[in-house]
Amino acid sequence: MSGWLFTSVTGDRSYDSNDGYEDVLGSSYAYDNSVSYFKQVLENHVIVVREGESVLGVSRVDQIDQSHGFKPRRRCEKCGRAGVELRKTSNEYACPHKGCRHRSATATETNDPIIRYVATYDTRWQALDGALTLSQLEPHLLDKSGQNSIRPIDVDGLKSLLGDLSVSVPNPDKPVQVPIDGGRRQTQVLARVNQGQFRTGLLRAYGLSCAVTGPCPAEALEAAHVLPYATHESHNIDEGLLLRTDIHRLFDAGHIAINPDTLSVEVDPNLAQYQFYSSLDGQKITQTPSVEALRSRYCPPDV
Numbered sequence: 001m002s003g004w005l006f007t008s009v010t011g012d013r014s015y016d017s018n019d020g021y022e023d024v025l026g027s028s029y030a031y032d033n034s035v036s037y038f039k040q041v042l043e044n045h046v047i048v049v050r051e052g053e054s055v056l057g058v059s060r061v062d063q064i065d066q067s068h069g070f071k072p073r074r075r076c077e078k079c080g081r082a083g084v085e086l087r088k089t090s091n092e093y094a095c096p097h098k099g100c101r102h103r104s105a106t107a108t109e110t111n112d113p114i115i116r117y118v119a120t121y122d123t124r125w126q127a128l129d130g131a132l133t134l135s136q137l138e139p140h141l142l143d144k145s146g147q148n149s150i151r152p153i154d155v156d157g158l159k160s161l162l163g164d165l166s167v168s169v170p171n172p173d174k175p176v177q178v179p180i181d182g183g184r185r186q187t188q189v190l191a192r193v194n195q196g197q198f199r200t201g202l203l204r205a206y207g208l209s210c211a212v213t214g215p216c217p218a219e220a221l222e223a224a225h226v227l228p229y230a231t232h233e234s235h236n237i238d239e240g241l242l243l244r245t246d247i248h249r250l251f252d253a254g255h256i257a258i259n260p261d262t263l264s265v266e267v268d269p270n271l272a273q274y275q276f277y278s279s280l281d282g283q284k285i286t287q288t289p290s291v292e293a294l295r296s297r298y299c300p301p302d303v
Contacts, residue, residue: 003046003155054130078102124170127218131203165207166215199223260294
């Protein structure tokens with residue numbers, strides 16, 4: 001089974017001295033015939049998308065469209081090969097090729113004909129939201145060149161890493177897509193500073209799993225503070241839980257509690273009419289937050 005690591009345009013992806021690519025995270029990846037392995041990527045292959053150090057998600061290629069076009073490139077003024085990059089420290093263009101290594105204040109700009117490819121992968125996309133890191137993937141990459149925007153990966157090794165996060169490689173069978181009408185509306189929210197980093201830390205600690213209900217998609221997981229955020233406005237991984245969206249709402253509303261002595265779930269009797277929620281009563285949580293924080297929430301000090 002073939003698998004590939006795609007580097008997002010906003011990550012450390014090498015532009016090969018051009019003006020970049022247009023990727024749509026969770027939907028499509030653009031590249032051309034100047035990129036290594038462009039011929040080997042095929043429909044239904046497993047792909048992983050990363051941005052910088054964070055792995056954003058896993059999927060399979062649904063289809064690959066191609067078109068002809070032109071690509072602006074910067075070439076070495078001495079050897080004529082593409083790949084020169086502007087060095088910010090010296091403000092010079094440097095040729096990376098052995099036997100040349102020429103540096104100059106300018107580069108030769110060309111507009112080369114290319115075949116452009118767009119690989120779409122949205123139907124089986126599973127977001128990881130940084131729960132996996134590039135460093136964890138490195139031992140399973142079959143090409144150690146970090147400059148390549150597409151790199152082969154050992155799928156069995158990837159499966160093992162995903163398994164630790166309660167995630168599996170997407171099924172090779174394409175799901176049936178049902179279109180849903182949508183739209184947009186403008187809204188204003190008061191954002192918590194570094195809430196995203198707090199969630200990423202919890203994802204890396206516990207994988208894609210709700211502390212109460214178990215494994216679930218990244219999109220359904222929220223970072224919950226054991227102690228109300230409004231009282232301290234700080235993020236401590238030891239005082240956090242990954243909770244499914246509905247469980248998080250019930251937890252914040254006081255309809256679900258966690259006993260600090262037994263680490264088991266206690267469900268409000270008012271939820272008895274809901275079979276699923278009532279079945280959670282007495283269930284042990286699968287994460288290990290601070291017992292002191294749980295106790296403070298469970299038995300708040302008298303005001």
